[in-house]
Amino acid sequence: MILTETIYQTAVELHRQAAIKIPDDARRAVERIHEREMHDLSKYVLGQIIDNYQIAVEEQRPMCADTGLPRFFVKMGNEAQIEGGMVALERALRQATADATEAIPLRPNRVHPLTRKDLNNNVGVHAPDVDYSFEPDGEWLDLTVVHKGGLFGGDYRMLFPADGILGIQRFFLDSISEFFRRGMSCQPLVVGIGIGGSKDTCVRLAKAAACLRLVGHDNPDPEIAKLEHELLELGNSTGFGAMGLPGDSAIMDVHIEIAYTHTGGMPVAIQHFCFAHRRMTARISRDNQVEYREDPQWFTPYYCREEVE
Ligand code: SF4
Incomplete structure (x- = not known):
């Protein structure tokens, strides 16, 4: 059984890691662009971006002051069991987002689109977004956090x-x-x-x-x-x-x-x-062990299946 406390703690940690450390694949891509860029001004700016990636990790601060719109992508093995069910999962993700916004801190970007009411916690109507997908057999839960700029x-x-x-x-x-x-x-x-x-x-x-x-x-x-x-x-x-x-x-x-x-x-x-390419994934196993990784593994063969099974 996957416990809601594990989901909550993992989601807070995912927010922290996503906000601060740019994944290696994106960082390496910016470094490659920096090496081959021939225009001085662009090359200078790319150098600053790379330095900024490093400073964020050293100082454990968000990589960009605009922490974007935090959102979740949830992928579940078909045999996964969540304590309290899917409603408990969603409550844990919303609570984690509100608490992470204060603790990290994230910029409270989410507001009512007309009144601009701001709850100061990145939570609101349809916020944070949660997308779901499923895989056959597994007893695990994959949580991916993206801070979309x-x-x-x-x-x-x-x-x-x-x-x-x-x-x-x-x-x-x-x-x-x-x-x-x-x-x-x-x-x-x-x-x-x-x-x-x-x-x-x-x-x-x-x-x-x-x-x-x-x-x-x-x-x-x-x-x-x-x-x-x-x-x-x-x-x-x-x-x-x-x-x-x-x-x-x-x-x-x-x-x-x-x-x-x-x-x-x-x-x-x-x-x-954008270059603030903030994402992080964790797999929570049936015994509540948590493994963090940078590859969301979202577009699986099953997710992109073509034929009737
Ligand atoms: S687009 Fe990306 S890098 Fe630019 S301010 Fe927004 S989050 Fe930051």
């Missing part, structure tokens, strides 16, 4: 099948050049792209693709991986570098995830995840 880096377009790859490239370029030109969403960043599904699925996939895959890892489908590489090269040939400055590399990586869609359409969504 890059508020302004999201877009959606309904394309038609005849628009093809060229249509996706055009939307991609329209979107990134608009956001980069205005200096939004703090590059270098990961671009997540959802293709297919209905609109909500498409946008959800884009966000998960940006936040939950390791930087530098391709989609296992060779056709999709080819498009990821093409868009990465295209995006990094636009003349943008770090923070909207002239440069060679505003994009760390492009991650694409797909869903089967209506035969008449080809919806595409884009989400940016």
Whole structure:
């Protein structure tokens, strides 16, 4: 039985680790970009970003003063048993978010969209977001915390099948050049792209693709991986570098995830995840042992299954 106290303690610790330490895959990607950047100003800014990563760990303080929107991704083995059930799990995640906001501290970013009422704890209506997925057999619970920055880096377009790859490239370029030109969403960043599904699925996939895959890892489908590489090269040939400055590399990586869609359409969504690439995962086993890791392992073969079983 997985205890709610273990879930609560783990969620608080995940918030702390996510806010402070950028995962190795993202840090290495920024270091590679820094090495090859030819423009002085972008190179200088990239150096500052890398220094800032290190200072955050040394001083155990959040890597960016804007700690984004904290959210959870929950993946459960089919045999997992939660003390108190799923409602208890959700209560533990909300309590952990409120307590972590005060203790770390996180910036209390969540407000009522109209009145701007702020409970000062990053909790509210539909906040924090919790997404779920499931796996056969396991008795474990995986919790992933993401502190999603890059508020302004999201877009959606309904394309038609005849628009093809060229249509996706055009939307991609329209979107990134608009956001980069205005200096939004703090590059270098990961671009997540959802293709297919209905609109909500498409946008959800884009966000998960940006936040939950390791930087530098391709989609296992060779056709999709080819498009990821093409868009990465295209995006990094636009003349943008770090923070909207002239440069060679505003994009760390492009991650694409797909869903089967209506035969008449080809919806595409884009989400940016900034260089404050904050995510952390923990697996809680049946005996309440906790193992922390940086790879969310969200897009499993089961999660992306295609056939009727
Ligand atoms: S976009 Fe990212 S790096 Fe920029 S202020 Fe927001 S959280 Fe910080």
